[in-house]
């Protein structure tokens with residue numbers, strides 16, 4: 091499986107180092123506080139592993155994506171604090187290792203496996219790169235209440251939103267240039283508000299009491315309420331966006 | 337060693353193939369006649385010969401009922417999907433009228449668009465095989481990014497019917513980006529604006545050290561340069577009607593083809609000139625009509641069409657969460673981007689001059705060739721990460737759509753959603769799979785139904801059914817459903833309502849293979865010889881008509897080209913005749929124009945002549961004069 095196919099002379103066919111294929115370790119260290127159980131070395135070539143799905147060195151694929159959560163797939167601890175640039179680098183490394191195109195000259199079985207694993211990686215990336223979805227996912231992993239069960243938002247939030255809704259409806263009625271400008275700045279406001287909630291959420295996760303601690307359910311609920319508010323704000327943001335695009 | 341994998345751009349108006357050469361660069365494959373482009377036209381001659389490409393296009397005016405243009409617009413569609421305009425411009429008969437994949441009835445036989453596309457693919461592949469010196473069997477075929485599941489599946493089926501192994505269905509703008517960024521000198525955010533013959537795509541990509549990542553894509557799968565031609569033809573038809581041309585003539589399929597061809601040429605000429613002339617002359621119907629068309633007037637006719645590309649561009653940028661200032665380059669693809677008004681609108685929209693260094697006609701095929709090489713094991717450090725253009729979901733109780741995979745999700749993709757029963761002891765659930773952005777299932781594209789049976793009787797809401805969507809790297813969908821408590825499973829590879837079932841494809845593949853045993857070369861040779869005879873007769877009449885008014889140089893050029901055709905007719909190579917005819921067509925163009933003008937002037941009725949003259953003067957006054965001797969552009973559409 092480790093064989094490299096033929097390579098014609100071309101700049102993009104230079105040895106893989108430039109694009110980050112060879113060195114697992116070059117993608118930054120995995121924090122010591124990692125709580126994911128990821129094997130640390132490749133069973134085939136004994137190089138350190140960045141992710142449990144594929145070896146960056148010998149490109150051996152480990153067909154166990156289902157056993158890992160999204161964080162573990164990327165070799166990351168369960169945390170809100172993800173460096174986007176690092177996440178993207180990990181995504182590209184995983185894609186280089188797992189995208190079905192990379193298996194084109196191998197057997198059908200490998201290709202099918204690559205289709206599956208690659209889909210898992212894409213799914214994980216879409217969740218992890220978005221702070222809101224990342225928080226929702228983390229809350230699920232931590233056993234917090236889901237949106238379907240707990241619909242509360244922080245005190246005063248909905249009352250405040252009444253006014254925002256009114257503004258949007260008014261602009262929709264007469265969408266002239268000044269209304270467009272107003273909506274664009276309202277959308278920026280909304281994003282800011284959402285970011286503030288997400289910062290609170292990140293903080294709450296960082297100081298989340300351990301399992302069995304009596305304060306834990308309260309913190310999880312606080313996170314839930316803020317994420318509900320974020321979902322609401324996201325809905326408004328999309329509404330405005332659709333209005334401005336049309 | 338196996339024959340190389342061929343990259344094919346299967347276009348609405350033109351198709352072509354490309355390969356990566358020994359130098360690592362993709363190049364369009366030129367046939368033995370020197371031509372890269374095969375017009376996507378299929379004509380069914382009497383006696384069963386199928387003519388494809390330039391020869392078929394030549395037959396269009398004389399045999400409109402059996403000559404199929406723009407079949408790509410019909411792929412994966414039911415008759416109810418066609419617009420009024422699309423229907424009125426197709427002279428052939430459609431069957432059936434119900435919701436399944438439509439078929440064309442030609443010379444008493446029914447053809448699916450997949451079969452007709454397969455004919456084009458076969459022609460492209462045969463020409464390529466002749467050049468490569470090996471039989472090509474494996475291909476990468478491009479499709480508009482904004483094609484839906486039915487349309488992409490139909491393209492896959494066309495490849496199979498042509499006896500090809502389709503290694504990948506590749507999105508056209510993505511392919512174009514590969515050709516653009518291959519040299520590694522164009523890293524950054526790129527917008528590909530691809531206005532082809534019949535489809536419009538816009539994709540936003542990030543190119544970074546060999547990784548081509550699509551961030552968002554949008555478009556209109558029924559908008560292209562064809563529509564520009566139709567708009568001009570439509571305008572001309574209205575004016576001809578007002579000038580007294582009878583309705584029967586205006587509905588004549590032959591005249592419609594003549595009109596379409598004249599409109600197409602006017603469009604192309606107006607990319608370089610400020611004014612052109614449309615001459616419609618059909619002796620058979622007693623129709624002789626002409627008008628000048630200034631670029632400004634052309635632009636006002638097509639402005640609404642160009643404007644339709646703006647919304648998708650804005651949406652794609654917005655989905656990618658980017659502002660126009662963050663875009664590093666806007667790359668133009670597709671023949672219709674030659675139109676200056678299109679370029680101007682793109683420049684205005686993105687606030688920068690678009691990148692026009694690539695040949696818009698070839699760049700998609702070049703990118704397909706790069707991906708083809710990749711799938712042979714080359715370009716190890718190049719990687720393409722594409723997205724699915726349209727949201728996928730299932731209909732829920734009440735007719736709403738629960739989105740399972742949102743648009744612009746990276747592929748391969750998988751996602752699950754949980755569902756449950758609505759009534760007590762319900763033992764089966766039907767999942768209606770839909771594609772599109774609308775809220776209600778009835779407004780989305782229906783992709784088919786998946787039925788999960790054998791759920792053990794439980795109170796309503798108790799069963800836990802996981803529905804999992806998987807989109808593979810071709811962008812094609814598989815849906816599975818499983819009830820968790822009982823483990824009951826169901827799986828479907830979606831056969832779209834307008835698609836072909838596996839059985840149908842198998843049958844068509846067998847039929848096609850049987851046909852291939854017949855002597856296609858002989859049939860083609862016979863048809864082309866007949867064509868050539870017809871062209872020569874017409875030519876001789878015109879030369880006689882233009883007696884004395886044609887300069888000696890042109891006349892001798894025409895004579896040489898004519899001899900070439902006669903020689904080729906005596907030979908055994910269909911491509912030889914085709915090439916010779918093509919050359920003759922080019923050389924004889926001044927003659928055709930001259931005779932048409934004379935005929936028109938001589939025969940136009942008094943009233944019509946007045947109108948024509950007036951209109952010509954008006955447009956001349958509005959536009960700067962030009963010498964009219966500039967080269968005609970012939971290689972696009």
Ligand SMILES: [Zn+2]
Nearest residue numbers: 132135145148
């Ligand atoms: Zn290894």
